[in-house]
Amino acid sequence: MEEVGLLINGIYLKVPQGYTLLQAAQQLGVDIPTLCYHPELPSEGNCRLCVVEIGEYPRTRLVNSCTYPVEPGLNVQTHSEKVLQARRIVLELLLARAPKAKLIQDLAAEMGIHESRFKSEDPYELCVLCGLCVRTCREIVGVSAISMANRTPGKLVTTPFLEPSDACIGCGSCAFVCPTEVIPYIEKDGKRIIWGREFELVRCNVKLEQKLKSISTVKL
Amino acid sequence: MPKIESVDHLTEYRRQIRAQRDPKQQQILVCSGPGCLPLGSTEVAGAFQEQMQEKGLQGKVILKSTGCHGLCAHGVRVLLRPQEIAYQKVTPEDVPEIVETTLIGGKVVERLVYQDPDSGQTAVHKSEIPFYQGQKPLVLRKLDEIDPESLDDYLVVGGYRTLRKVLFKMSPEEVIDAVERSGLRGRGGAGFLTGRKWRLCRQVPGEVKFVICNGDEGDPGAFMDRAVMEGDPHAIIEGMIVGGYAIGAHQGYIYVRHEYPLAVKRLTQAVAQAREFGLLGNNILRSGFDFDIKISQGSGAFVCGEETALIASIEGNIGEPMPRPPYPAQKGLFGMPTVINNVETWANVPEIINMGPEWFAALGTEKSKGTKVFSLVGAVNHTGLVEVPMGTTLRQIIFELGGGIPGGREFKAVQTGGPSGGCIPKQFLDLPVDYDSLQEVGSIMGSGGMIVMDTTSCMVDVARYFISFLFEESCGKCTPCREGLRQLLNILNDITSGEGKEEHITLMEEICTTMASASLCGLGQSAANPVLTTLKYFRAEYEAHIRDKKCPALVCRPLLTYTIDPEACTACLACVRECPVGAISGPKKEAQHIDQDICIKCGRCHDVCQFDAVKVE
Amino acid sequence: MDVERLESILTQYEGYPQDLIPILQDIQDQYHYLPKDELKVVAQRLNVPLTKVYSVATFYKMFSLIPKGRHQLRVCLGTTCHLKGGQRLLESVSSHLGIEPGYTTADMQFSLETVGCLGSCAQAPVMMVDDKYYARMTIDKVSKVLKLYKE
Ligand SMILES: Cc1cc2nc3c(=O)[nH]c(=O)nc-3n(C[C@H](O)[C@H](O)[C@H](O)COP(=O)(O)O)c2cc1C
Ligand code: SF4
Numbered sequence: 001m002e003e004v005g006l007l008i009n010g011i012y013l014k015v016p017q018g019y020t021l022l023q024a025a026q027q028l029g030v031d032i033p034t035l036c037y038h039p040e041l042p043s044e045g046n047c048r049l050c051v052v053e054i055g056e057y058p059r060t061r062l063v064n065s066c067t068y069p070v071e072p073g074l075n076v077q078t079h080s081e082k083v084l085q086a087r088r089i090v091l092e093l094l095l096a097r098a099p100k101a102k103l104i105q106d107l108a109a110e111m112g113i114h115e116s117r118f119k120s121e122d123p124y125e126l127c128v129l130c131g132l133c134v135r136t137c138r139e140i141v142g143v144s145a146i147s148m149a150n151r152t153p154g155k156l157v158t159t160p161f162l163e164p165s166d167a168c169i170g171c172g173s174c175a176f177v178c179p180t181e182v183i184p185y186i187e188k189d190g191k192r193i194i195w196g197r198e199f200e201l202v203r204c205n206v207k208l209e210q211k212l213k214s215i216s217t218v219k220l
Numbered sequence: 221m222p223k224i225e226s227v228d229h230l231t232e233y234r235r236q237i238r239a240q241r242d243p244k245q246q247q248i249l250v251c252s253g254p255g256c257l258p259l260g261s262t263e264v265a266g267a268f269q270e271q272m273q274e275k276g277l278q279g280k281v282i283l284k285s286t287g288c289h290g291l292c293a294h295g296v297r298v299l300l301r302p303q304e305i306a307y308q309k310v311t312p313e314d315v316p317e318i319v320e321t322t323l324i325g326g327k328v329v330e331r332l333v334y335q336d337p338d339s340g341q342t343a344v345h346k347s348e349i350p351f352y353q354g355q356k357p358l359v360l361r362k363l364d365e366i367d368p369e370s371l372d373d374y375l376v377v378g379g380y381r382t383l384r385k386v387l388f389k390m391s392p393e394e395v396i397d398a399v400e401r402s403g404l405r406g407r408g409g410a411g412f413l414t415g416r417k418w419r420l421c422r423q424v425p426g427e428v429k430f431v432i433c434n435g436d437e438g439d440p441g442a443f444m445d446r447a448v449m450e451g452d453p454h455a456i457i458e459g460m461i462v463g464g465y466a467i468g469a470h471q472g473y474i475y476v477r478h479e480y481p482l483a484v485k486r487l488t489q490a491v492a493q494a495r496e497f498g499l500l501g502n503n504i505l506r507s508g509f510d511f512d513i514k515i516s517q518g519s520g521a522f523v524c525g526e527e528t529a530l531i532a533s534i535e536g537n538i539g540e541p542m543p544r545p546p547y548p549a550q551k552g553l554f555g556m557p558t559v560i561n562n563v564e565t566w567a568n569v570p571e572i573i574n575m576g577p578e579w580f581a582a583l584g585t586e587k588s589k590g591t592k593v594f595s596l597v598g599a600v601n602h603t604g605l606v607e608v609p610m611g612t613t614l615r616q617i618i619f620e621l622g623g624g625i626p627g628g629r630e631f632k633a634v635q636t637g638g639p640s641g642g643c644i645p646k647q648f649l650d651l652p653v654d655y656d657s658l659q660e661v662g663s664i665m666g667s668g669g670m671i672v673m674d675t676t677s678c679m680v681d682v683a684r685y686f687i688s689f690l691f692e693e694s695c696g697k698c699t700p701c702r703e704g705l706r707q708l709l710n711i712l713n714d715i716t717s718g719e720g721k722e723e724h725i726t727l728m729e730e731i732c733t734t735m736a737s738a739s740l741c742g743l744g745q746s747a748a749n750p751v752l753t754t755l756k757y758f759r760a761e762y763e764a765h766i767r768d769k770k771c772p773a774l775v776c777r778p779l780l781t782y783t784i785d786p787e788a789c790t791a792c793l794a795c796v797r798e799c800p801v802g803a804i805s806g807p808k809k810e811a812q813h814i815d816q817d818i819c820i821k822c823g824r825c826h827d828v829c830q831f832d833a834v835k836v837e
Numbered sequence: 838m839d840v841e842r843l844e845s846i847l848t849q850y851e852g853y854p855q856d857l858i859p860i861l862q863d864i865q866d867q868y869h870y871l872p873k874d875e876l877k878v879v880a881q882r883l884n885v886p887l888t889k890v891y892s893v894a895t896f897y898k899m900f901s902l903i904p905k906g907r908h909q910l911r912v913c914l915g916t917t918c919h920l921k922g923g924q925r926l927l928e929s930v931s932s933h934l935g936i937e938p939g940y941t942t943a944d945m946q947f948s949l950e951t952v953g954c955l956g957s958c959a960q961a962p963v964m965m966v967d968d969k970y971y972a973r974m975t976i977d978k979v980s981k982v983l984k985l986y987k988e
Binding site: 146152161 | 873876886887888889890891892895896902
């Protein structure tokens with residue numbers, strides 16, 4: 001495979017063509033914080049935590065490393081002042097949105113932020129709209145039972161019409177992948193309740209085929 | 221309409237219709253552009269129709285409803301050709317007099333001609349009106365001349381002439397060369413070189429490619445593209461055929477916002493005409509080139525003007541922008557290489573091909589070639605559409621063409637570039653208007669909205685207005701824009717309602733910097749401009765709101781007090797009826813009084829008072 | 838659900854996923870809103886997940902999931918209209934109808950909405966009732982205009 005040479009934080013390295021900047025940085029052992037990124041899912045560049053600075057001074061700009069492809073000779077800074085400032089504000093904004101989300105608190109603390117200077121509209125909000133659940137349900141589970149609805153002012157993850165969804169198979173993958181543990185999910189007395197629907201849990205019969213079958217034939 | 225079989229047939233057909241037309245024939249051209257339509261141009265045209273019938277003028281006089289005549293302030297506008305008499309503020313009641321006096325009597329109706337707001341001097345002919353004198357109309361040239369619903373009209377003025385040249389005499393590379401040499405830059409905002417964009421797309425291998433016309437025009441305060449789509453739809457189609465040929469695309473899309481129903485109708489009609497006539501479809505004029513166009517309607521989302529969001533919308537998805545690269549030229553509509561250009565960009569193309577790139581490049585400044593259409597609105601005497609060479613100064617546009625600020629008030633700022641642009645203060649009035657100069661002062665060219673503000677506008681309120689607009693319109697995909705706008709709006713709401721704190725200014729600056737650098741698309745990246753420019757040029761106004769809890773321009777209502785001047789009050793009780801909370805009372809037939817504890821400062825009493833008795837502080 | 842009515846819309850399209858938005862526009866135009874059952878049929882017919890239909894229906898401002906009134910009232914809040922008192926015009930219309938923007942009167946006669954810009958900035962402030970523009974509006978004209986449409 002063809003390789004591309006580029007500079008990350010002043011270090012020259014070669015990576016396969018088609019790599020993203022994030023992958024290249026990981027190969028170098030450089031740690032870039034991410035939130036909406038998952039190696040098994042298509043990247044969408046939503047959270048902007050993984051931004052890096054590219055180009056030659058003074059014409060540099062920030063791009064999200066999870067989608068930006070490596071280019072020959074590209075000069076990349078992963079922890080420049082401009083990058084750190086952007087990450088700090090992004091985290092501070094997220095902390096105002098979801099003040100109780102453990103992951104955000106931790107990520108923010110790493111950048112020295114313990115409290116947001118911005119107003120918190122809902123102190124109990126946990127969702128940061130990273131979209132991992134939506135992508136998992138669509139790309140991995142393949143049923144698309146949940147999606148984003150509305151634009152900025154009222155954007156949220158939901159089932160259609162905020163009702164129990166016929167498409168949901170109760171697999172719980174969305175709740176599993178959620179980094180802030182916001183997806184309501186109850187399991188007790190052999191039942192699982194998720195997205196307003198109840199699924200009977202069936203003992204695992206080892207064979208995946210059968211397992212899937214049992215899940216898809218659960219009673220409402 | 222005949223089906224045109226070949227390019228010679230087209231020339232022959234054009235010759236025929238030209239021969240049928242007498243340039244000396246009396247024409248009545250009623251403006252039905254975005255400005256005149258709401259003032260009743262349909263009724264005016266109807267009145268002419270009636271009068272012509274009554275006076276037996278049918279067949280002798282041609283009546284047309286045309287696109288925008290430019291000087292919207294004085295609508296409804298009527299132009300009489302060949303005399304070039306320009307009437308303004310025409311109502312259906314004026315029509316019998318125009319017909320009687322001018323059409324039959326050959327005299328001018330003096331009270332309907334242009335009058336200078338200061339000197340009182342009148343001008344009968346279009347060419348004598350100062351508003352038109354400094355202009356250089358290329359894109360708007362045909363708007364007051366042709367019936368936008370008539371393909372024949374477009375052909376008579378030389379429409380679709382480029383096809384002979386482009387499809388038969390030029391290679392695609394030569395077309396791209398010409399556009400590149402003309403120096404044409406995109407008119408939709410960013411000002412990317414159009415020729416270069418086309419070349420990039422042509423170079424990407426692939427059988428299937430697309431061209432798109434961006435007619436989303438979501439910038440509030442802008443209606444240039446609307447005027448062109450409604451007034452000269454075939455120019456856009458012609459430009460797109462040229463572009464399609466150049467990059468090797470066989471399908472084009474025109475994306476129009478649904479808030480422009482007339483534009484949708486005219487474009488749909490024009491595409492159907494062109495198809496029927498043989499100018500769209502397979503093997504156009506037997507050149508071997510196939511090209512067709514579909515109309516796609518927006519559904520109310522400003523962000524869909526952004527190219528990747530627009531593409532997502534045509535594909536049937538929500539209008540969320542995608543990270544670039546890949547650029548649309550590499551991977552656009554349905555994953556295929558796609559060129560997307562603005563309405564005005566496309567409309568410039570035919571003339572560049574016809575007149576040659578050197579002719580076009582001779583207009584404008586070194587880095588911004590040609591002309592630009594602006595919608596000049598707000599606190600200016602001559603509101604309307606203007607088209608001037610790039611590099612014309614703001615002062616020329618606002619004071620010479622625009623006739624200055626009404627009511628003897630003072631100029632305060634001009635807002636360019638819509639929500640992505642900035643407010644430019646007085647000290648930059650001599651700035652030449654081109655892509656780079658505007659950027660230097662913190663604004664952008666944008667699509668061409670130019671909103672003039674006088675001392676009655678509060679710049680903090682203006683910033684709050686744009687942020688609240690963008691907050692509603694942001695797609696919500698990425699954090700800096702979604703959460704940044706939310707917090708900016710919170711802060712600006714606080715400041716304009718008297719809750720501002722000193723540290724708010726720094727907080728806003730920090731949010732703005734990150735929104736600009738780290739947002740995914742242009743909406744978030746430029747959303748900070750209205751705040752940053754007002755903070756930079758009008759900081760004292762922010763400070764007055766924050767420190768003194770005062771709005772110097774008397775706009776931010778929570779910071780105002782309404783009182784009734786007992787001397788001026790006539791006890792008409794109009795305000796008492798209007799007040800939604802019953803805060804106004806008083807003895808019968810005596811001056812009324814506002815109870816400050818009940819008053820919610822909605823200002824409606826002030827609006828309805830005919831006697832200026834409601835005072836604001 | 839009126840199957841025929843929906844069918845008459847659907848048959849005009851070939852059934853590709855990119856037909857989704859035009860179909861929803863047609864339904865919105867005809868029904869004045871997007872009924873839930875109809876949306877389910879559309880999803881099936883285009884072979885797209887219901888989530889996609891729902892997210893599109895909630896993303897674009899033109900679409901509404903609740904029934905709209907007979908007359909659509911749109912008050913322009915473009916920049917020029919804002920500077921020339923669009924907000925007050927809106928408040929006046931809103932108090933005359935007794936509804937907030939985004940809502941419909943109880944008798945289903947009027948729906949009130951705001952719009953980013955109607956492109957008639959030279960005549961600000963502007964409002965639109967159905968397809969008719971009302972230019973250079975003032976507060977005292979509001980009741981006159983509304984009267985034209987009241988039963
Ligand atoms: C939020 C946003 C809104 C935009 N709106 C429009 C628009 O209404 N019309 C337009 O032509 N371009 C608009 N653009 C610019 C387009 O993304 C794109 O650059 C343009 O259509 C390219 O055409 P041009 O090169 O001819 O200017 C917008 C960009 C952004 C970021
Ligand atoms: S910058 Fe704003 S509009 Fe653009 S992708 Fe991000 S949230 Fe959406």
